[in-house]
Amino acid sequence: MPKRTRYPAGVPCWIDSARPETEAAVAFYSGVLGWELADQMPPGSAETYFEAKVDGGLVAAIGSWDNGVEGVGWTTYIAVDRADEAAERVRAAGGRVLVEPHDVLDAGRMAMCADPEGATFAVWQADTHIGAEVVNAPGTWNWSNLVTADVEAAQRFYGAVFPWEFDALEVGGETSITVVVPQYGDYLETIDPGVRARHAQGGAPPRFTDTVAWFEPLDKGGPRWHVTFSVADADEAATRARELGGEVLVEPFDIPWQRIAVLRDPDGATFTAGQFKPPT
Structure with a gap:
């Protein structure tokens, strides 16, 4: 996968x-x-x-600091042009700013926030640290999705904070709401020429290349931003998770284009391991 050099505003x-x-x-x-x-x-x-690095590119981080959030989990950062202005939009739309905007050395400026349901996320104004340099390859971050009890309210909130539009997507007989940043695919074309054509040839829905996240109905885990990591083999990832003190919450199973498993690490943070598995 090509290395990322920047993220347009509104893109995780x-x-x-x-x-x-x-x-x-x-x-x-x-x-x-x-x-x-x-x-x-x-x-x-x-x-x-x-x-953390994979093939020499930054992919994620684990640290020991107080981020203003109860419990242990993964935080999704969303790129913004101005962190202070984004924090004000969060408040105006009914969310909370858990940690006020502040500089992280010369890496960038951030704020930790929560939406009206309590799902936490961060906004990131990049300076020297643009974010993940490698994504969607085995071992890297693939996706973040919002698990929410009120999809319509979530659209109103996040649409007021970020330059997001929303589409309905049918997957496996169920409707999901996809998050679209218009013209995001134009940026992807600059680092991965032909990506729009490849998505279309693979049967992807309209605006798939501009899609950056999705919303899904609440489950028993509560409102949250949930992350998926790409893996070469979902069954092997589940086996390794058990061996290393984690848990397999959902055994590997197939969905369109993927084989996935839901895992929990030794500290209690959950995530999905997703193996790209196109139809034969």
Whole structure:
């Protein structure tokens, strides 16, 4: 996959996870996803921030800091032009700003937020750190989706905060709401020429190349942003997760174009492992 050099406003751009201790998570994700992790904090620092790489490109991070969120999980960052203005839009639309906008050294400026249902996310104004450099390849972040009890209210909130439009997509007899950033595909064409044509030839729905996320109905896990990692083999990922102290919440099964499993790491953070599996 081509390396990303920037993210247009409104496109999810980064994920990380805050934990009281990082040792178990570092060992787990290294073993399941093949990450190479290195602590970016100075020697002697009270905190850690392990950035993960796959094939030399940044993909995610695990750190030990207070991000203002209860419990352990994965945070999805969404690119914005101005973090302070995005935080004000969050408030105006009925959400909360959990951590006020602040600079992260010279990497960028961020704020931690929650939507009206309590699902947490971050906004990211990039400086030297644009976000994930490699996505959609085995071992990397593939997708984030919002699990929500009120899809229509979620559309109103997020549509007021980000330059998002929404389409209805039928998958397996169920309707999902896809999140579209118009002209995002134009950017993808600059780093991956022909991507629109390949999607169309594969039977993708209109505006698929401009799609950046989706909304799905609430399950028993509560409102949240849920992440999917690409893997070469979903069954192997589930086996490795068990071996390394995690749990398999949903055994591997097939859906159109993918084989997926829902996993939980040793600290309790859940995620989906997705294997690209096109029709034969």
